[in-house]
Structures are given as structure tokens and as C-alpha cells.
Amino acid sequence: MFQELVTRVKDTTPLIHNITNYVTVNDVANVLLACGGSPIMSDDIDDVVDITTICGGLNINIGTLNARSIPSMLAAGKRANELGHPVLLDPVGAGASCLRTETANRLLDEVQFAVIRGNISEIKTLMQGSGSTRGVDADVADRVTDDNLDTVIPLLKDFAKKMNSIITVTGAIDLVCDDSRCFVIRNGRAEMSSITGTGCQLSGLMTAYITANPDQKLEAAAAAVCLMGLAGEIAWSRMQEGDGNSTYRNRIIDAICHIDGDTLEKGARYELR
Amino acid sequence: MFQELVTRVKDTTPLIHNITNYVTVNDVANVLLACGGSPIMSDDIDDVVDITTICGGLNINIGTLNARSIPSMLAAGKRANELGHPVLLDPVGAGASCLRTETANRLLDEVQFAVIRGNISEIKTLMQGSGSTRGVDADVADRVTDDNLDTVIPLLKDFAKKMNSIITVTGAIDLVCDDSRCFVIRNGRAEMSSITGTGCQLSGLMTAYITANPDQKLEAAAAAVCLMGLAGEIAWSRMQEGDGNSTYRNRIIDAICHIDGDTLEKGARYELR
Amino acid sequence: MFQELVTRVKDTTPLIHNITNYVTVNDVANVLLACGGSPIMSDDIDDVVDITTICGGLNINIGTLNARSIPSMLAAGKRANELGHPVLLDPVGAGASCLRTETANRLLDEVQFAVIRGNISEIKTLMQGSGSTRGVDADVADRVTDDNLDTVIPLLKDFAKKMNSIITVTGAIDLVCDDSRCFVIRNGRAEMSSITGTGCQLSGLMTAYITANPDQKLEAAAAAVCLMGLAGEIAWSRMQEGDGNSTYRNRIIDAICHIDGDTLEKGARYELR
Numbered sequence: 001m002f003q004e005l006v007t008r009v010k011d012t013t014p015l016i017h018n019i020t021n022y023v024t025v026n027d028v029a030n031v032l033l034a035c036g037g038s039p040i041m042s043d044d045i046d047d048v049v050d051i052t053t054i055c056g057g058l059n060i061n062i063g064t065l066n067a068r069s070i071p072s073m074l075a076a077g078k079r080a081n082e083l084g085h086p087v088l089l090d091p092v093g094a095g096a097s098c099l100r101t102e103t104a105n106r107l108l109d110e111v112q113f114a115v116i117r118g119n120i121s122e123i124k125t126l127m128q129g130s131g132s133t134r135g136v137d138a139d140v141a142d143r144v145t146d147d148n149l150d151t152v153i154p155l156l157k158d159f160a161k162k163m164n165s166i167i168t169v170t171g172a173i174d175l176v177c178d179d180s181r182c183f184v185i186r187n188g189r190a191e192m193s194s195i196t197g198t199g200c201q202l203s204g205l206m207t208a209y210i211t212a213n214p215d216q217k218l219e220a221a222a223a224a225v226c227l228m229g230l231a232g233e234i235a236w237s238r239m240q241e242g243d244g245n246s247t248y249r250n251r252i253i254d255a256i257c258h259i260d261g262d263t264l265e266k267g268a269r270y271e272l273r
Numbered sequence: 274m275f276q277e278l279v280t281r282v283k284d285t286t287p288l289i290h291n292i293t294n295y296v297t298v299n300d301v302a303n304v305l306l307a308c309g310g311s312p313i314m315s316d317d318i319d320d321v322v323d324i325t326t327i328c329g330g331l332n333i334n335i336g337t338l339n340a341r342s343i344p345s346m347l348a349a350g351k352r353a354n355e356l357g358h359p360v361l362l363d364p365v366g367a368g369a370s371c372l373r374t375e376t377a378n379r380l381l382d383e384v385q386f387a388v389i390r391g392n393i394s395e396i397k398t399l400m401q402g403s404g405s406t407r408g409v410d411a412d413v414a415d416r417v418t419d420d421n422l423d424t425v426i427p428l429l430k431d432f433a434k435k436m437n438s439i440i441t442v443t444g445a446i447d448l449v450c451d452d453s454r455c456f457v458i459r460n461g462r463a464e465m466s467s468i469t470g471t472g473c474q475l476s477g478l479m480t481a482y483i484t485a486n487p488d489q490k491l492e493a494a495a496a497a498v499c500l501m502g503l504a505g506e507i508a509w510s511r512m513q514e515g516d517g518n519s520t521y522r523n524r525i526i527d528a529i530c531h532i533d534g535d536t537l538e539k540g541a542r543y544e545l546r
Numbered sequence: 547m548f549q550e551l552v553t554r555v556k557d558t559t560p561l562i563h564n565i566t567n568y569v570t571v572n573d574v575a576n577v578l579l580a581c582g583g584s585p586i587m588s589d590d591i592d593d594v595v596d597i598t599t600i601c602g603g604l605n606i607n608i609g610t611l612n613a614r615s616i617p618s619m620l621a622a623g624k625r626a627n628e629l630g631h632p633v634l635l636d637p638v639g640a641g642a643s644c645l646r647t648e649t650a651n652r653l654l655d656e657v658q659f660a661v662i663r664g665n666i667s668e669i670k671t672l673m674q675g676s677g678s679t680r681g682v683d684a685d686v687a688d689r690v691t692d693d694n695l696d697t698v699i700p701l702l703k704d705f706a707k708k709m710n711s712i713i714t715v716t717g718a719i720d721l722v723c724d725d726s727r728c729f730v731i732r733n734g735r736a737e738m739s740s741i742t743g744t745g746c747q748l749s750g751l752m753t754a755y756i757t758a759n760p761d762q763k764l765e766a767a768a769a770a771v772c773l774m775g776l777a778g779e780i781a782w783s784r785m786q787e788g789d790g791n792s793t794y795r796n797r798i799i800d801a802i803c804h805i806d807g808d809t810l811e812k813g814a815r816y817e818l819r
Contacts, residue, residue, distance in 0.1 A: 022295040022568040023575055023587050029296055029469035034518050039469065040366070041296050044339035050370030066590035066614065068339065093586070097596030194803070196575035196585065238515055242784055244803030245580050246796040250519040257467070257517030295568040302569055302742035307791050312742065313639070314569050317612035323643030341612065511788055523792040530740070530790030 002268055003261030005213050005223045010036035014211035017055040017080075018204060019043045019073050021063025021092065024197025027253065028059075028204040034256035035227070037208035043069045048076040057085050057211030059204055060111075063092035065103055073103075077111030086114035086210045086217065090203040094118065095125035105129060108163065114210055115221050117168035117203050120144055120152075127159050144173050153182045153273055166221050168206070170199060174229065176222040183222035185270040187229025189236050194245040198252070202228045205256070226268035231255035233267070275541055276534030278486050278496045283309035283533075287484040290328040290353075291477060292316045292346050294336025294365065297470025300526065301332075301477040307529035308500070310481035316342045321349040330358050330484030332477055333384075336365035338376055346376075350384030359387035359483045359490065363476040367391065368398035378402060381436065387483055388494050390441040390476050393417055393425075400432050417446050426455045426546055439494050441479070443472060447502065449495040456495035458543040460502025462509050467518040471525070475501045478529070499541035504528035506540070548814055549807030551759050551769045556582035556806075560757040563601040563626075564750060565589045565619050567609025567638065570743025573799065574605075574750040580802035581773070583754035589615045594622040603631050603757030605750055606657075609638035611649055619649075623657030632660035632756045632763065636749040640664065641671035651675060654709065660756050661767050663714040663749050666690055666698075673705050690719050699728045699819055712767050714752070716745060720775065722768040729768035731816040733775025735782050740791040744798070748774045751802070772814035777801035779813070 015038045020028055025041060032039040042051040045068070052058055058080040060073050080087045089111075091104035104126055108116075116126065120142040144152055153175065160167045161179035169175045174185040192198045206224040213220035235251035259267075287310045293301055298314060305312040315324040318341070325331055331353040333346050353360045362384075364377035377399055381389075389399065393415040417425055426448065433440045434452035442448045447458040465471045479497040486493035508524035532540075561584045566574055571587060578585040588597040591614070598604055604626040606619050626633045635657075637650035650672055653659075662672065666688040690698055699721065706713045707725035715721045720731040738744045752770040759766035781797035805813075 021587070023571050023585075025296050026299060026469065026572060030519055030522070033467050033469060039296075040369070041294070041337055042366075042370070043337065044372065046340065047338065047370050047372040050372065051366075054369060064587055064589065065593065067592065068341070068614070093588075093597075096586070096600060097588070097593050099590065099593040099596065194579050196572065196579060234515075242780075242797075242800060242804065244800030246576055246799035249576070250523065250796065251515075253519035254515060254517030258515065298569050299572060299742065303792055303795070306740050306742060312569075313642070314567070314610055315639075315643070316610065317645065319613065320611065320643050320645040323645065324639075327642060341614070507788075523796065524788075526792035527788060527790030531788065 001219060002223045002264045005209065005216065005220050006261035006264055009208055009212040012212045013038050014057055014208045015040065015055045016057050016059055016204065016207050016211060017042060017052045017076065018059045019048065019069060019076060020059060020061035020200060023063060024200040027197050027201050027249065030253050031201040031256060032204050032208055034253050035205050035208055043072050045072045045075060048072045049079045052076045052079045052085065053083065055085065057207045058087045059207040060087065060107065061090040061092055061200055061203055062100055062103055063200065065100065070103055073107060074110055077107060081112050086214065087111060088115040088117060088203055088207045089113045090200060091118050091122045091126060094122045101125055113163065113165045114217055115166045115168060115206055116163065117170065117206060120169050120171055123167065123169050127155065144169060144171050144175065149184065153177065157182060166218055168221060168225065170202065170225065174225045176218065176225055178218050181218060182273045183270050184273055185222065185225050185229065187226050187269050188232045191236060191248065192232045195249045222270065223264065226270060227256065227259055227264055230259060230264060230267040274492060275496045275537045278482065278489065278493050279534035279537055282481055282485040285485045286311050287330060287481045288313065288328045289330050289332055289477065289480050289484060290315060290325045290349065291332045292321065292342060292349060293332060293334035293473060296336060297473040300470050300474050300522065303526050304474040304529060305477050305481055307526050308478050308481055316345050318345045318348060321345045322352045325349045325352045325358065326356065328358065330480045331360045332480040333360065333380065334363040334365055334473055334476055335373055335376055336473060338373065343376055346380060347383055350380060354385050359487065360384060361388040361390060361476055361480045362386045363473060364391050364395045364399060367395040374398055386436065386438045387490055388439045388441060388479055389436065390443065390479060392472065393442050393444055396440065396442050400428065417442060417444050417448065422457065426450065430455060439491055441494060441498065443475065443498065447498045449491065449498055451491050454491060455546045456543050457546055458495065458498050458502065460499050460542050461505045464509060464521065465505045468522045495543065496537065499543060500529065500532055500537055503532060503537060503540040547765060548769045548810045551755065551762065551766050552807035552810055555754055555758040558758045559584050560603060560754045561586065561601045562603050562605055562750065562753050562757060563588060563598045563622065564605045565594065565615060565622060566605060566607035566746060569609060570746040573743050573747050573795065576799050577747040577802055578750050578754055580799050581751050581754055589618050591618045591621060594618045595625045598622045598625045598631065599629065601631065603753045604633045605753040606633065606653065607636040607638055607746055607749055608646055608649055609746065611646065616649055619653060620656055623653060627658050632760065633657060634661040634663060634749055634753045635659045636746060637664050637668045637672060640668045647671055659711045660763055661712045661714055661752055662709065663716065663752060665745065666715050666717055669713065669715050673701065690715060690717050690721065695730065699723065703728060712764055714767060714771065716748065716771065720771045722764065722771055724764050727764060728819045729816050730819055731768065731771050731775065733772050733815050734778045737782060737794065738778045741795045768816065769810065772816060773802065773805055773810055776805060776810060776813040
């Protein structure tokens with residue numbers, strides 16, 4: 001299944017508009033290039049509508065949101081909706097501050113997102129609609145495990161239905177849900193959390209995948225999650241003594257360059273529930 | 274010829290003020306250090322005039338331009354002009370949005386640039402003065418090839434004369450022109466376009482080169498283009514199985530550290546037209 | 547001594563709020579993860595108070611300060627003070643522009659800093675309270691050497707007493723002082739200055755160290771300086787032919803991942819004066 005999804009990204013070079021944080025923006029750009037897409041970054045209110053118009057998809061990440069970029073996110077999101085371009089929301093730190101929670105909620109109110117991707121604490125914050133203050137990383141108490149999968153998945157499907165979006169929760173186990181189906185994905189390595197921005201990178205990658213595969217968005221989103229995890233596994237196998245998180249970051253992006261449809265098909269570890 | 278140009282950069286450590294995008298800014302800083310220069314980044318309207326004053330050259334890149342940075346670009350550019358410091362313009366995405374095209378044109382109106390460097394689509398947009406909406410990467414239809422060199426070069430020389438600037442168009446073939454001479458450069462590798470920001474990096478490098486070599490700006494600009502391309506070639510020769518665009522980025526910057534005048538003299542591949 | 551300081555960072559995962567420049571922010575985040583901390587970046591006036599509240603320490607770096615971020619630095623600093631969280635100031639470019647000098651002085655007036663870390667030119671600017679315009683790198687005339695240590699250390703101790711802060715001056719010799727004791731540290735390599743942002747990275751690292759070790763802030767600050775220098779030494783020993791500053795950067799961050807208390811204890815080179 002994944003082979004044609006990968007091929008379509010590489011063949012169509014989806015142009016992705018990113019309004020993203022300045023912490024991991026360079027890695028997001030290089031990941032988009034690595035997977036076969038093409039990145040553009042623009043966050044000024046007088047620039048974003050034009051840029052969204054020439055792109056195929058939009059990736060909104062609130063990691064370093066500010067008074068200047070929030071109106072740009074809304075304007076670009078609405079324009080992408082008008083054009084039928086898929087839009088992804090990465091609600092970084094929703095629940096960690098009022099501004100982040102309120103901005104994520106406002107974006108959900110005013111923009112139709114094809115995919116919402118976050119850690120379990122961020123997604124729970126959005127499901128509750130409230131701004132309880134948690135950390136930026138997932139709260140341990142929230143973690144998705146084999147023991148609570150049967151409880152978590154129906155909640156995510158309900159939220160997917162309510163939002164008419166694909167809900168993606170990443171962590172030790174990754175979940176990619178629409179209102180009826182949930183990919184339960186077990187690719188990746190725990191060490192990926194020692195690198196800043198693997199979540200942001202995945203959000204860029206997913207936007208390219210859903211943009212290039214508009215008729216199979218759920219499968220495309222799941223393929224992107226498997227691809228990122230598989231890249232983490234391949235990259236880890238290339239680590240040498242003394243290497244650490246900086247080299248791991250480089251090797252993950254390198255691995256994304258080399259994963260073709262066949263490699264992904266064989267390496268993806270998922271079940272449908 | 275190139276040897277003394279390289280030596281002057283390494284001996285004088287030109288201090289370069291960069292008002293550049295937040296996507297590739299870290300790479301620009303490391304490239305400037307790699308070549309023997311010294312970078313400062315500053316984009317606040319209350320800071321840029323002081324910073325430009327203590328520097329030797331100014332690099333303006335509109336890749337993530339915004340309402341706050343555009344007046345800073347103008348103020349810094351005018352101050353650099355007053356002081357006789359060379360200023361370079363990298364009109365990232367001119368033609369892709371009205372704001373980018375208009376800002377580039379306004380900068381050209383109000384600031385005298387020693388060098389304007391972009392891809393062929395960006396430079397064509399500036400030559401036409403209009404804001405037709407193209408992508409951020411060069412349009413395939415615009416590409417400089419051996420077949421259209423005889424048409425393109427005179428147009429660039431005319432534009433160089435009109436702007437009293439060195440015009441640099443980078444792509445598969447790189448062109449560095451003033452009103453009478455054009456360096457046609459064939460260094461580099463196609464794989465460099467799989468890395469975000471090699472153009473931005475080159476703009477930083479060129480600014481250091483023209484700053485350190487004020488009496489030979491055309492030669493210095495050409496040397497910087499050859500150096501960046503040669504670094505891409507050397508870096509590629511060091512790539513190992515499984516390496517991708519992230520490692521390639523690191524190896525290119527690494528290579529810039531090691532290229533001395535002798536290496537550049539031997540490795541530069543260019544003709545004058 | 548250093549062993550327990552290192553262990554406390556790794557065991558408590560200090561959450562550090564960074565208001566830092568966009569040039570080196572990705573490296574700061576990865577260094578914080580490498581040492582065992584956890585980074586959050588936030589610089590909007592409506593976001594910083596909430597974010598500081600959930601963190602354990604605050605790192606303020608004025609490298610790309612602007613009209614939007616300066617009020618955020620002040621607000622976050624005051625909130626951290628209210629909560630008793632340690633705050634570090636990295637006065638990048640103090641002395642190089644009026645805005646930088648004035649902002650650093652204003653921050654010193656309105657916020658109580660646990661640590662002030664800069665190069666000797668920046669620290670001298672703060673000690674004088676004036677805005678003489680120097681470069682961003684340390685002025686050669688200012689450099690700390692074995693010949694002027696006996697003059698410099700008492701001045702720094704006086705300044706530490708006046709500010710009730712730990713004063714850290716980094717360079718070929720690093721000094722970490724309170725009002726009575728000064729760690730004179732000789733770890734590190736000259737080549738570290740060929741990388742952008744090793745100072746910024748150290749500031750992030752120090753913030754994690756003083757946050758995790760609130761009762762031994764001077765020792766923790768010294769441990770962070772030794773750790774960064776030792777990482778530079780270990781990373782250098784792993785450099786291969788053709789490697790340059792980009793790879794060196796990666797290897798330094800990698801080395802930070804692997805330095806445990808025992809390695810630091812054995813590798814730290816310092817004396818107390």
C-alpha cells in the first residue's frame with residue numbers, strides 16, 4: 001500500500017508552506033527536501049496568503065507562536081481551506097500556556113485541518129478544549145500504552161469525527177485515526193526524543209504526504225509516521241561509538257532521503273484497529 | 274588570481290552583518306566562520322545601524338521578511354551605503370509573492386547593492402520589475418543552459434549596468450556579471466539543491482569575499498561562487514553509503530574550512546565571456 | 547565534587563525556558579537535551595510568564611533581541627525572580643550597539659540574575675555600565691591571560707558582589723566567580739571559536755546545571771564550563787581528515803550526551819583562586 005504513496009511524493013514534489021517555530025525550522029526544511037517535497041517558510045501577514053496560494057499544502061506549528069504570527073496562521077489557514085489545500089496543525093505546547101491552548105482552539109474553530117498531530121498531552125488538551133497547564137512533553141500519566149489502547153482509540157475516533165480531521169498522537173506507540181479506522185504504529189526508537197524537533201519534522205513530512213496523496217489522506221498520514229519511525233531505526237543502526245543526539249538527528253534526515261516505497265513497505269510495523 | 278582573494282578573507286576576518294531568514298541562519302553563520310569571516314546577526318530597527326557601522330559588509334536576505342525586518346533592511350542598507358560598505362541582496366522568492374517582489378524592488382530603489390544574487394527566476398523578476406507569481410525555486414522554463422547562454426548573458430550585463438551592481442545567477446551553470454564581463458562557472462553538483470539554504474550560504478560567503486576584496490569585487494564574487502561549488506564537489510566525494518542531505522550540508526561547510534587559495538585555483542572551473 | 551552535580555541534572559531533567567537568538571537556538575535545544583535537561587523556547591509577551599512558571603530555570607540571551615522580545619525578557623525574568631527560579635543572562639554583543647548595552651543594563655537593573663555569562667568584552671561593558679562600541683567577539687586587548695589574571699579576578703569578584711550574581715567570563719581561560727571564590731578553568735580548545743554559538747550553548751547548559759543544583763550554584767556553573775570545554779576536547783579527538791566546523795559542532799553536542807560525572811571529574815582542569 002505504502003509504495004504508491006511514497007512514489008507520489010517523489011514524483012510530484014509537493015510544495016509545502018510552513019508557518020513553524022524558529023527552533024527546528026531548518027530541520028523541517030531539510031526533512032521536506034529529504035522526502036521529495038519542497039519547503040517554503042513565510043509568516044508575515046502580508047506574505048502568507050500569496051505563498052499559500054502557490055503551494056499545495058500548509059503546515060502550521062505553534063512552537064514559537066507570537067502576536068505577529070498568529071494572525072498569519074489564521075489567514076493562511078483560511079486561504080488554504082478556500083483552495084482545498086490540506087492543512088496540518090501541530091499544537092506544540094497546547095496545555096502549557098494559555099496562549100498556546102487558546103491559539104490552538106481558535107485555529108481549530110476557524111480553520112478546517114486535514115490532520116492534527118501532537119503528543120498525547122497536547123491532543124488531550126484540545127479534546128477537553130481547556131487550558132490546564134502541563135509541560136511541553138507528554139505527561140507520563142497520559143502515555144499511550146498497550147494497556148489503555150482500547151480506551152484511548154475510541155476517544156480519538158470520536159474527536160476525529162467531531163473535527164472531521166485525522167488525529168495523530170505520537171509517542172512510544174503512534175496512533176493515526178479517522179472516525180472509523182486507527183493505525184497503531186510501532187516504528188521508531190525511544191532515543192528519538194533526545195533530539196529537538198522530531199515531532200516538528202514529522203509534521204512537515206506528513207503535510208507533504210497528505211498533499212501528494214489527497215485521496216488517501218489517512219494512509220498517507222500513517223505512511224509518514226511509519227517513515228519517520230523507520231528512519232529513526234535505520235539511523236540508529238548507523239550510529240557509532242561516541243555519536244550522540246546531534247549526529248542522530250543528521251542520520252535520521254539522511255535516512256529519509258534513502259527510504260523508498262519498497263523499504264517502507266517492508267519496514268512499516270502497524271496494525272489497523 | 275583566486276589565491277590572493279582567499280588569503281585576504283582569511284587574513285582580514287571580515288565582519289559581516291546579516292539580516293537574513295531564520296531558516297538557514299545558523300548555516301550562514303557557520304559558513305562565514307568556515308571561510309575566515311565573522312558573522313553578526315541583527316534585525317531590529319533600533320540595533321541595525323549600530324551593528325552595520327562596526328561591520329565591514331552587509332548581507333540582506335528576504336527569505337523570511339516581515340513588517341519588522343523590512344524597515345531594518347532599508348535602514349541598514351542606507352547606513353552601509355553611507356559608509357561605503359558593500360551590500361549584497363539575496364531576493365529569496367521575488368516573484369513568488371507581491372510582498373517579496375515589492376520589497377526587493379524597494380530595496381533596489383533605495384539601496385545601492387554591490388552584488389545581487391539569486392536564481393534565474395528571481396533575477397528575471399527583478400529585471401522585469403514586476404510581480405508575476407512564480408515558485409521559490411527557479412522555474413524550469415527559465416533555466417540557464419548552454420543553449421541560451423548567448424541570449425542570457427547580454428541581458429544580465431545590461432541589468433548589471435543599469436543597477437551598477439554585480440549580478441549573480443546561480444543554478445546548474447552559475448553566472449557572475451558586471452556590465453562588461455561575465456564569469457561562466459561550472460563548479461558544484463546538482464545534489465546541492467537537496468539541501469535547504471545553499472543559496473543563502475553562498476550569499477553570506479560572497480559578502481565576506483567582496484568585503485575583503487573591495488578593489489576586485491567581480492573576481493571576489495566569482496571566487497566565492499567557485500568556492501561554494503568546489504566545496505559541494507569535495508563534500509560529495511566524502512559521502513558514504515547511507516549519507517543524505519543533512520550530512521551533505523555538514524560536509525560542504527566542513528570543506529569550506531579547508532579550501533585554501535591553491536585548492537580553489539586548481540579546482541575552479543570557469544570561463545570569461 | 548562534579549559527580550553529584552552531573553547526576554542531579556540527569557536525574558531531575560530540569561525544564562529550561564529559553565528566550566534566545568534565532569541563530570543558535572536549535573543547538574541550544576539539542577545541548578539541553580544532550581546534558582539531560584529539557585528545553586522550551588517562547589518569546590511572546592503573552593506566552594512567557596506562563597512558560598516560565600512551569601519551568602525550573604530561565605536563560606535570557608540577547609543575541610537577536612528586538613522590540614518584541616525585550617519586554618518578554620523583562621516579564622519572564624521578573625516572574626522567574628518571584629518564583630525563585632535561577633535566571634542566566636548572556637549579554638551577546640553588549641558594547642557592540644547601544645540597544646544591546648542598554649538592554650543588558652536594563653535587565654541587570656530589573657531582574658536578579660543567578661549567573662551572567664559573556665566574553666571579557668561583554669562583561670567589561672557591563673562592569674562599566676557604558677555603551678562603548680566594540681565588536682561582538684572579545685577585543686584582543688581585553689583578553690584574559692595568565693599575565694593579567696591577578697588583576698582581572700578581583701574586579702570580577704567585586705562585580706559579582708555588586709550584582710549578587712555569579713560572573714562567568716569565557717575565553718582561552720574561563721573564569722567563574724562569586725564574591726569570594728573564582729574557578730579558573732582551562733578546558734576547551736581554541737577551535738571551538740570557529741563554531742557559531744558555543745557560548746550560547748554553554749549558557750543553556752549552565753542554566754540546566756544551576757537549576758538542578760540550587761544549593762551549589764557556583765560549583766554547578768563551573769561544572770557546566772568544564773563540561774563544555776571537555777566536550778570540545780573529546781569532540782576534537784574524534785575529528786577526521788576533512789572534517790571542519792560543522793562536524794565539530796555535531797561532535798561537541800554528541801560528546802555532551804556521553805559525559806557522565808566520572809568523566810567530568812577526571813577531565814575537568816581547574817584551580818580555585
